[in-house]
Amino acid sequence: MDWDQVELNPKVVHAVKRANVKTFREVLSLSGPDLQRLTKLSHADVHHLQKTVAAAVQTDPAVTGIHQKLSLGCPVLDSLLRGGIHLLGIVEIAGESSAGKTQICMQLCLSVQYPRKYGGLEAGAVYICTEDTFPTKRLQQLSSLQHKLRPEDSLNSCISKRVPILLSRGLVRLVVVDSIAALFRCEFEAKDALLRAKHLLAFGATLHSLSHRFKTPIVCVNQVADAVGDFDLVQSNFGLLDKKVLPTLGITWSNQLLIRLMVSRTRFSLQEWLPGLAAQPWHLGSVVRTMEVVFAPHLPQSFCYYTVSIDGVRGVKEEPAS
């Protein structure tokens, strides 16, 4: 900690150093009387010291009005989210397999490269894939970076060392973790719940601080598990009682999120609903899916329909006739 940053009487600085208080954090973590006892300074001096250090620590960032948002690449989906994904905070996309989570993430990797006036951020993306099946063919269309990891320690070192370097160079303005569930579900059993919670909290905090330091959206993909009996209802009670599946990783992870989206397949195919739209060749055989906002500070609980086709993920505005 840099004592030259703060304007303090040299006598005070000397007393503090002699008391072996090295960092600003320690100065603020000790109470007034404790500091007095350690440094033998007077009450007024200690009070002034703490306030000066506090002013140095709390660098107030300029708060601007409207945040820019990252578009999902489809106007219908963007309007569900009132513009797109925020630049700060962690967004989770949870859903069963083949609901379209990876497709949405890759589309985001594409849209982040658009110019700002089209809702992009004019930069690349980091796509961290933790599962074995990786759609490399799909990825050839995108110019993003990807890493394939197996043990969870690599994930931690990737997030804490390699990703910040990329972010600080400004080349990358989106981080996608696909998926976070895979690592934390198998590695820990139920009795290690505390240890798992600790790791989850630390991981979430790292992502959070990355997001705020570099104004970069973070998207995490999560899996779902069957909602079994009362245990799960208490654990993840977000008013999702009519759901048969709930996002994994419990309330510890849910507390870290800014926005939670859930995607799932419906039993309709596009051909049944909108024969006109389905007649286009790339829409053949598409199953209609739903994207639902479970919670977000600025959105009501709502949902919209979408399909996955050759050219990407496209929202569907019209409702089914039946």
Next chain:
Amino acid sequence: MMQRDVASFAFAPAVKVRLISAGFLTAKDICDLRPTELSKEAGISQQEALEVLQEVRRGPAEQGAAESRLTALELLEREQALGTVITFCSALDQALGGGIPVGKTTEICGAPGVGKTQLCIQLAVDAQIPGCFGGLGGQAVYIDTEGSFLVERVVDVATAAVQHCTLITKDTEQREALQSFTVETVLSQLFLFRCHDYVELLAQTHLLPDFLSQHPKVRLVVIDSIAFPFRHSFEDLSLRTRLLNGLAQQLTQIASQHSVAVVLTNQMTTRIGQNQSMLVPALGESWGHAATQRLILHWEGKHRFASLYKSPSQREATVPYQITPHGFRDVQLPDPSVTPADPSLTPSLNSRKRPRGEEGDPSDA
């Protein structure tokens, strides 16, 4: 007052020990001395002697709340004059005895998505409602540690509140007050601070008293959330407990000294019981004693409920609420936008008692 023990003053322990072992036992022994004499006799530095004498010589009226005499009636009147910040959900306001009390700390706990941030944003807007509509006409401080404060949502809530006041305006005083109660003024009187970790939060709390002295119109301080920065990176849980206790004390003091309502939000965590698990407020058992009042927001099925869990003056109660595009609202009453012309159906601001003392709102600087 002269018979007061030296040990009962707020001096540093080392100084106290020196004074007592030099034979100074009561205030009377000290107050007639000069600083140089005192420092020589007791073996303390000149500056310490000066501080000791200043403290001892201060009249009883200045020596802090413990010394000043206040009857219970005066205390009651003072509390009622402070007022409350309404939540716009009349059922909850009633359960709280009018709203979130000014001068005290209130904790709001709940699972993610249940509406804690929504309630905080609503309170930050409601604190600014002019006095003639039953509000406090004050400003608000919002300390965001999670990054969940979104300006667009504040605009929604502020627009609805301004519209509501516009609809129930009856006399010229209210019409005039409306001139200075617009969405723009609401945003400009809401001071936002962002803290990214617990050190910044501690720092901000140290700086808060000075800020509040410079902005005496602030009536509400929100910290959303206090749990987030304290739930990771603490290997030493006893350090965490100590820091949280210190923070709670500072905030309680700020609430009463500066006449602000302090609102803290907390997360929920799972506690594993014998054969079941339950959701309990985070930050540990001892944190439960920190705030004066505790409100727990929870789901029951698809509905949201607010339970007053701990309060020195109100009964425990559970009331339903909902989050609408306009903000935090009751459940039974129809949405204000649907019945624009019938103010009697909407959560009435006018029926809120006006601040005591017609001569003026205590918040008028």
